Amino acid sequence: MPDVLAQWITRLDGQRVLDIGCGRHKTPGAVGLDANPQVDADVVHDLDDVPYPFAESSFDAVIGRHVIEHVQAPLAVITELHRIVRPGGWVLLVAPHWTNPDFATDLTHRNHLNSYSFRNLTVGNEVFDFYASARFHQRPPYVTLLNLWRACGIEWLVNLDRRHAGWRFLRRFWEQYGNAIARGKEIYFELEVVKTAASST
Numbered sequence: 199m200p201d202v203l204a205q206w207i208t209r210l211d212g213q214r215v216l217d218i219g220c221g222r223h224k225t226p227g228a229v230g231l232d233a234n235p236q237v238d239a240d241v242v243h244d245l246d247d248v249p250y251p252f253a254e255s256s257f258d259a260v261i262g263r264h265v266i267e268h269v270q271a272p273l274a275v276i277t278e279l280h281r282i283v284r285p286g287g288w289v290l291l292v293a294p295h296w297t298n299p300d301f302a303t304d305l306t307h308r309n310h311l312n313s314y315s316f317r318n319l320t321v322g323n324e325v326f327d328f329y330a331s332a333r334f335h336q337r338p339p340y341v342t343l344l345n346l347w348r349a350c351g352i353e354w355l356v357n358l359d360r361r362h363a364g365w366r367f368l369r370r371f372w373e374q375y376g377n378a379i380a381r382g383k384e385i386y387f388e389l390e391v392v393k394t395a396a397s398s399t
Contacts, residue, residue, distance in 0.1 A: 202386045203292065203386070206261060206290050207225060207261075210225065210227075210228075210290075211227070214256065214258045215228035215229065215257060215258065215261060216228060216229050216252070216256075216260045216282070217229065217231065217262075217263075218232075219233075219262055219263070219265030220232050220237065220238055220239055222237050224238040225261055229257075231245075245269050245275050246275070248274050248277075250278055253282070255282070255283065255284040255285070256283075257283050258283070258288070259283065259287050259290060260279050260282070260287075260288070260289045260290065261291075262290070262292070264292060264293060266293050266309065267301075267308065267309045268309075270308065273329060276319065276389075277330045277332045280333075280334070280391055284391065285391055285393040287391045288390055289334070289387075289391065290386075290388055292386045293311050293384070293385055294382075294383070294384060295311065295342075295381075295382025296311055296382070297377045297378075297381045298381065298382055298384070312373055312382075313338070313339050313385065314373065316336055316387060319332055320333070321333050321334065321335055321392055323336075333393075334389040334391060335392060336387070336388065336389050337388040337390070338357070338359045338363075339387050339388070340360065340385070340386040341353070341357060341369075341384070341385050342383040342385075342386075343382055343383055344380075344383055347381070355368050356368060356369055356372045356376075357369070
C-alpha cells in the first residue's frame, strides 16, 4: 500500500499549507488551525464557524486528517476551504470510510463518507449542481481496506481507477455491493480547486 499521507506531505513541502484540525501533530511548515487552544494550532478557530480568518486564495493547499467526519456542516466547510485555496491548489482530506467498523467508537463522528461524497462539487459529475458554487477536479480517492482484504488484493483492485479510468467499474462495484463484506478503513480525497467568476461570488 502506498503511503498516501507521506506522499502528500512531500508534495506540499515549501508551499503555503493550512492544516485543519491539526491537533498535536501539525504538518511540518503548515499553519495549524484547531478549535482547541491546547494543541499545536497557530490559529484557534472552529471549522464550523465560517468564514475563516483568511483572505481568498491564501493557501496553496489545505490538509485535513480525520476532521471532516466531525464537522456539523461539511458542505459549508468544503465551500470555505475552496474559498481560501488558490485556483489549481488542493484540498487533501483523509477520513474513515463509511464502512469502517471503528466509526461508531467515536461519538463525535457525524459524517459518513465514500468515494462519491464530493461528486456534486466535482466538475462534470454533478447530480445536484445547485448545492454550492464551489467546484473541484477530483482524483479518484484512495481507499484502504481492513487487513484481511488488503492481503487478498481487494484494496489493489478497488484503487485501480487511479491508474486508468477504465477500471472505475471495480470501485463502483465495491462501493455498491462489495463493501458489505470487504469493509473499508480510510479514504483519501484529493480535490483540485477550480475557480470561476460564479464560484468566487
